[in-house]
Amino acid sequence: MSALPSRTLLITGVSGQWGRLLAQRLLGEPSVRLLGIDRRPPDPPLEGLDFIKADVRNPLLPELLAAEGVDTVVHLATVERQWRREADFENNVLGTMQLVGACAEAGVARVVLRSTTALYGARPDNPMYLPEDWPLKATPTYGYLRDALEIEQWLQEFRQEYPELHVAVVRLAHVLGPSLVTPLSRLLTQPVVPCLLGFDPLLQVISDEDAVEALAHAALSYLDGPLNAAAPGAVSLVQAASIAARPLLPVVHWPFLQSLPLLSATRAGRRALSWFPVEPVYLRFPCTADIARLGDVLGWRPQHSAVQAVERFVAAQRTARFRQSPEAQRFADDGLDQALRQRRRRAQTVMDIPVAGLEGDRP
Amino acid sequence: MSETNGFSLEVVDLGGASAPAGRSMPPAAAEPAGGEFLPVEDRLTAVRHRPHEEGRALLARFAEEARRLLSDRVGLDDRRAEELARRWSRRLGRSSAALPADVRQTLAQYADPNVWRGMGYVLAYLARAQAQAARRRAEGRYELDDFGLDMAFLNAVLPLGKYLYRYYWRVETTGLEHVPKEGPALLVSNHSGVLPFDGAMIAVATLTEMQPPRLARTLVADWFPTLPFLSILLQRTGQVQASPLNALRLLRQGELVVVFPEGYKGVGKLYRDRYQLARFGRGGFIRIAVAAGVPIVPVAVVGAEEIYPMIGRSHLLARLFGFPYFPITPTFPWLGPLGVIPLPTKWSIDFGAPIHIEQAGQRAAANPVVVNRLAEQVRSAIQQMLLDRLARRRSVFLG
Structure with a gap:
């Protein structure tokens, strides 16, 4: 073992796309004990992860955090949906509030949240590369952005009252990568890429690998407060669509943006707006974040530039259908993994003495 | 044989x-x-x-x-x-x-x-090079700088700027030796002409008449990014939204930055107010120059104030279209698109001796009185340069 102090990390939403990637990354980290909670077990299971089936809003959560001696919680159990649903709002906004509150109560040292640079807002009076202390001026209509904005605004008040709980907020630019589905990745995989006629803003992106690495670094460091994470450089929307070899569908901005409230209120309008996974105003004005603090605080810089991130994503999209499934999946029906897990658990229960009453909650 | x-x-x-x-x-x-x-x-x-x-x-x-x-x-x-x-x-x-x-x-x-x-070889080579460039562009294989400047695009539109510079407005440029050959500087200029052609001509002047050529990057008002096509044109040619954050970032990269402190008040100036400098904003450019520690080069543009003789402004139409001002000239909006053709006046661009205010210090730059005094110093220098040039000018169209 290394000389590093042993740490206990808990990832919420560990079965989701984000939680899974981060867990895989952190499982390779020495002297880190990794716990994960979610409403459903990870599929396929993650080797070495201590999975506990639980919702982030569970009132017993502080007890679990205290009993396991968790010092860092990475909250990734948020759902991203274009249009807000009551269940999502409860999970995202109320769930995050509950979780952060539980961490404060259980004496957890640090919480890491995933947020987005889109909260700075796309505006004509935006300078390029906004620093972390820039006010969040976004006026979102899409659900996931409204939730994220509400969480960050609440967090600013909360952090004043509870300065002892370090809350690191990693604001990610548009994430692009083969392993994740994000608004921009959906935009670039559509048969046509809609854009606003006569506008071609610079987009800031980050590759999925770099985004997960930024979260991992934030989880393992002693970061407090917001932190922008994006690839160096920027890529314009037209350039990204050209790299992805997708035809552009220009829309005249004035009537379209004027009718946006009407469109988002009707069912047909929402169906039409599903062609815009990224909010239309972000296709008009730039919304870019300064990444100077990323290197200063974490001592790490993204590996892929903006253009490289797009190229990597496009290359993976093109080869996705030709890639063969892993050898193990051919024998998935055998159920050998299940049997192995059962045997391992039996061996563990013989060795371990149950420490907490929560032991029985494990699957 | x-x-x-x-x-x-x-x-x-x-x-x-x-x-x-x-x-x-x-x-x-x-x-x-x-x-x-x-x-x-x-x-x-x-x-x-x-x-x-x-x-x-x-x-x-x-x-x-x-x-x-x-x-x-x-x-x-x-x-x-x-x-x-x-x-x-x-x-x-x-x-x-x-x-x-x-x-x-x-x-x-x-x-x-x-x-x-x-000749055939040369033509074939040119055609091949053009085809390759078009292909690279269609595949998105081109480079944008941090602010969206596209050098290939700039080179493609530069001939138009050169045409306006040499033959349409016959710009006479003096004092380019005051512009540093390398390293940052803040060029402060008077602003006029309804559409920001003066910024474009300053950029053409530094690009074509300086050795080595330098690109002056203008800070443009918030209204221009809201206009379709013009927003792309400005961004691809290296123009940047006007804000202290952008200006400081550019100056720290060692770029030449052009600022028009008069803002809308200058560009939307009435014909009868020509060559009378409007208020120099809130003196933000002084704070930028002090913070970045760069000299200020005053620039006087003569001729741009007459390209669209603006006899009036329509507040109603401006409100209706969301413009900061709606110009009424003898030809616009009466002649429609024809009214957008600027008059071929004779221009001159004079670069003055650098004003060194960088040693003023951050503390002084936070004091509005000091900032006002420094801004007034720059303003009167430009006003004097304008008057000097106007005194020598015999004709608006012939110079």
């Missing part, structure tokens, strides 16, 4: 004089064999010194080339091809004999198939 040589020497009839020709002097003696490209200079001296030899040799080559083309490409039989080639080259020789000597020499050069072949 010797057969063709003999025949081609036979037909040479340049200058009317009967030129005795024989097998003893093959054309290869006058022209390097293999048909390489001779530099134009060498070719000219060759023609000057041995006009007849050169002409004969060229006609011979022409006949040979024509014969080969007629037999290989056109598909004539050898006899017929030879006959035609001979006739053509004789006709060419005779007609050129009637011409003055210098024209004959020029024609002799053009009769050289190598010239045409060379």
